[in-house]
Amino acid sequence: xxxxxxxxxxxxxxxSPLYLxxxxxxxxxxxxxxxxxxxxLNETAAAILLLCDGQRTAAEIIxxxxxxxxxxxxxxxxxxxxxxxxxxGWIRIKS
Amino acid sequence: xxxxxxxxxxxxxxxxxxxxxxxxxPLQCAYCSxxxxxxxxxxxxxxxxxxxxxREARKMGAAQLGFSGGEPLVRQDLEELIxxxxxxxxxxxxxxxxxxxxxxxxxxxxxxxxxxxxxxxQAASEELNNLIAGTDAFRHKLEMARLVKKYxxxxxLCFVLHRQSIDQIRDVLELCVRLDADYVELATTQYYxxxxxxxxxxxxxxxxxxxxxxxAHEFQERLKGKMRIxxxxxxxxxVRPKACMNGWGAVFLTIAPDxxxxxCHAARQLPGMELPNVRQHSVEWIxxxxxxxxxxxxxxxxxxxxxxxxxxxxxxxxxxxxxxxLTGDAANADPxxxxxxxxxxxxxxxxxxxxxxxxxESAAKPILFRNPRNSRALLDVGTTKPEASLPA
Ligand code: SF4
Ligand code: SF4
Numbered sequence: 001x002x003x004x005x006x007x008x009x010x011x012x013x014x015x016s017p018l019y020l021x022x023x024x025x026x027x028x029x030x031x032x033x034x035x036x037x038x039x040x041l042n043e044t045a046a047a048i049l050l051l052c053d054g055q056r057t058a059a060e061i062i063x064x065x066x067x068x069x070x071x072x073x074x075x076x077x078x079x080x081x082x083x084x085x086x087x088x089g090w091i092r093i094k095s
Numbered sequence: 096x097x098x099x100x101x102x103x104x105x106x107x108x109x110x111x112x113x114x115x116x117x118x119x120x121p122l123q124c125a126y127c128s129x130x131x132x133x134x135x136x137x138x139x140x141x142x143x144x145x146x147x148x149x150r151e152a153r154k155m156g157a158a159q160l161g162f163s164g165g166e167p168l169v170r171q172d173l174e175e176l177i178x179x180x181x182x183x184x185x186x187x188x189x190x191x192x193x194x195x196x197x198x199x200x201x202x203x204x205x206x207x208x209x210x211x212x213x214x215x216x217q218a219a220s221e222e223l224n225n226l227i228a229g230t231d232a233f234r235h236k237l238e239m240a241r242l243v244k245k246y247x248x249x250x251x252l253c254f255v256l257h258r259q260s261i262d263q264i265r266d267v268l269e270l271c272v273r274l275d276a277d278y279v280e281l282a283t284t285q286y287y288x289x290x291x292x293x294x295x296x297x298x299x300x301x302x303x304x305x306x307x308x309x310x311a312h313e314f315q316e317r318l319k320g321k322m323r324i325x326x327x328x329x330x331x332x333x334v335r336p337k338a339c340m341n342g343w344g345a346v347f348l349t350i351a352p353d354x355x356x357x358x359c360h361a362a363r364q365l366p367g368m369e370l371p372n373v374r375q376h377s378v379e380w381i382x383x384x385x386x387x388x389x390x391x392x393x394x395x396x397x398x399x400x401x402x403x404x405x406x407x408x409x410x411x412x413x414x415x416x417x418x419x420x421l422t423g424d425a426a427n428a429d430p431x432x433x434x435x436x437x438x439x440x441x442x443x444x445x446x447x448x449x450x451x452x453x454x455x456e457s458a459a460k461p462i463l464f465r466n467p468r469n470s471r472a473l474l475d476v477g478t479t480k481p482e483a484s485l486p487a
Binding site: 016017018020024026027031033035036037038040089092 | 108110111154155156158159186188210211213249251277278280320323325346
């Protein structure tokens with residue numbers, strides 16, 4: 001499974017239709033809702049997933065996050081997170 | 096009680112509410128995790144009580160809502176509760192056997208704003224399915240699964256795997272493919288309530304798991320991107336416990352049919368629980384202040400080996416109910432953990448399952464189907480004889 005999950009710069013991740021991502025006011029956090037459960041996301045995870053819109057490539061997502069958040073390059077962390085999210089079925093990936 | 100003076104240090108907020116609407120159920124699954132004594136709890140919450148619970152839980156932060164039971168379809172106010180939940184902004188799931196459902200109700204659920212319907216199956220083949228559920232239900236369920244899809248729902252199917260069904264995993268998955276399911280949960284039996292009582296009949300053997308796992312992976316691989324298959328190895332075959340409920344009183348809130356609030360659906364059996372009820376208390380008090388919900392919060396309550404274990408923040412010492420059932424003390428490590436001095440109770444159960452499956456030994460008790468008669472008989476040993484089925 002591992003090699004298949006590797007995300008490349010040109011891949012286009014999209015939130016899986018089985019998952020719903022939304023802001024929850026009382027939790028002051030984004031949550032991912034799905035038939036079997038719910039996950040509360042930290043700020044970084046939410047920021048990445050919100051950009052998984054089926055339009056942007058992984059490289060564009062990283063560029064966007066880099067411009068907004070930090071001086072250090074976030075790419076390694078983003079790729080790792082996208083791979084985990086893919087393995088969990090949260091996102092689909094079109095290349 | 097040691098924890099009664101413990102003031103919670105800003106507990107999390109409830110995120111996930113499980114509304115067990117009723118213990119009534121037309122099925123009699125031997126693997127049911129409802130309490131054995133369910134027949135005792137007759138005093139179901141009213142529609143208005145439930146609406147208040149939904150309102151209060153939502154206000155505190157609950158976002159995911161499961162309607163379960165028993166069979167939630169038995170409640171005739173289900174449509175009304177779904178509509179209320181939807182209006183409050185819950186993400187709503189119906190967890191059902193499909194019995195008591197028809198096209199009219201599915202449409203009504205859709206109109207009320209229900210997000211998902213999960214249909215549970217006993218096994219893929221009609222005979223086994225009917226045998227295990229103790230009733231003739233399979234064809235109807237298939238029909239319901241198709242209708243669910245017709246009304247624009249993702250088809251979410253759940254199969255409970257145990258010794259009597261796990262060898263059919265390929266048939267189960269082929270059936271899911273034929274039905275064009277979107278999400279399949281191959282759920283492992285959780286040994287609480289009736290399932291615990293019937294464990295000697297239900298725990299799969301190691302060989303069975305070794306055969307089943309590659310099949311699950313084969314289908315996962317083959318259907319990648321089309322059908323999500325969720326498969327987990329039963330915790331008895333692991334050496335680390337599951338991070339039960341993400342920690343006690345951390346995320347999960349169950350309300351039982353009679354209004355009892357529980358940090359997990361099996362917690363009623365633990366000795367020393369005060370079992371706060373939403374009829375007397377607000378959800379907020381129960382979550383933040385009640386002794387039950389604070390009892391195993393954090394790490395203070397832990398004993399060794401958990402107390403000094405570097406992994407305690409990962410699994411919270413496992414399941415309190417399993418620790419209690421299998422070691423006699425809810426504050427012990429879940430014996431699934433191989434660091435637990437009680438771990439042998441797990442390996443003993445596995446060895447015994449193998450001997451029973453091989454016909455070398457026979458189970459101490461006949462399999463007991465979950466129904467009100469058997470429940471009352473267990474409550475009242477001596478006056479009624481539990482009706483045991485399945486030839487040994
Ligand atoms: S597990 Fe079976 S008997 Fe128990 S509530 Fe579910 S459908 Fe009913
Ligand atoms: S000793 Fe306790 S905390 Fe450590 S891994 Fe085992 S169950 Fe988890």
